[in-house]
Amino acid sequence: NAGVTQTPKFQVLKTGQSMTLQCAQDMNHEYMSWYRQDPGMGLRLIHYSVGAGITDQGEVPNGYNVSRSTTEDFPLRLLSAAPSQTSVYFCASTPTGGADTQYFGPGTRLTVL
Amino acid sequence: GENVEQHPSTLSVQEGDSAVIKCTYSDSASNYFPWYKQELGKGPQLIIDIRSNVGEKKDQRIAVTLNKTAKHFSLHITETQPEDSAVYFCAARSYSSASKIIFGSGTRLSIRP
Numbered sequence: 001n002a003g004v005t006q007t008p009k010f011q012v013l014k015t016g017q018s019m020t021l022q023c024a025q026d027m028n029h030e031y032m033s034w035y036r037q038d039p040g041m042g043l044r045l046i047h048y049s050v051g052a053g054i055t056d057q058g059e060v061p062n063g064y065n066v067s068r069s070t071t072e073d074f075p076l077r078l079l080s081a082a083p084s085q086t087s088v089y090f091c092a093s094t095p096t097g098g099a100d101t102q103y104f105g106p107g108t109r110l111t112v113l
Numbered sequence: 114g115e116n117v118e119q120h121p122s123t124l125s126v127q128e129g130d131s132a133v134i135k136c137t138y139s140d141s142a143s144n145y146f147p148w149y150k151q152e153l154g155k156g157p158q159l160i161i162d163i164r165s166n167v168g169e170k171k172d173q174r175i176a177v178t179l180n181k182t183a184k185h186f187s188l189h190i191t192e193t194q195p196e197d198s199a200v201y202f203c204a205a206r207s208y209s210s211a212s213k214i215i216f217g218s219g220t221r222l223s224i225r226p
Binding site: 004035040041042043044045048058059090092100101102103104105106107 | 117119122145147149154155156157158159162202206213214215216217218219
């Protein structure tokens with residue numbers, strides 16, 4: 001298994017541009033989540049999904065959209081990038097059946113100029 | 114809202130000594146407490162976790178203790194080694210909040226040779 005994969009690893013955007021961060025897992029996990037990591041603030045939950053077709057907001061959802069059309073994929077869309085969205089983004093998945101262990105991807109470092 | 118406080122933010126210990134990181138949580142419904150290790154340029158990786166029906170759990174040189182009455186839990190690393198140098202995050206999950214895990218702000222642990 002490849003586990004949780006994220007693309008791209010690095011991205012630079014200009015203010016106002018849009019883009020999609022890709023996340024995929026091959027472990028048949030039901031739960032998937034997106035976090036952002038900023039210095040001194042740990043990881044903050046952006047959006048999460050408890051299964052295909054079901055998504056919900058986390059702690060910091062503004063400026064981001066998600067969809068979950070398949071079990072494997074959970075893309076994160078930035079509609080109009082702002083400098084405040086400069087951060088490292090992590091996708092995570094959790095096994096089926098209520099287990100708690102989260103498996104994180106390697107992250108995407110995003111810079112918005 | 115729910116939050117998790119983590120201390121200290123940085124910790125430097127001599128190789129072979131012990132390291133202790135402490136966290137407190139606010140949501141009394143929290144009942145799952147994982148600890149993650151994040152190495153430079155990588156995503157967080159689960160190293161140990163504890164549930165609310167257990168007071169202590171050990172895995173080789175790593176142990177976690179939980180005091181539900183006081184709402185705090187701690188990570189103990191004994192006989193520290195250079196490869197223990199990393200950022201450590203505590204977290205708390207509340208089953209009243211579905212799939213939400215709240216992370217602490219992280220502790221940067223450095224092991225001095």
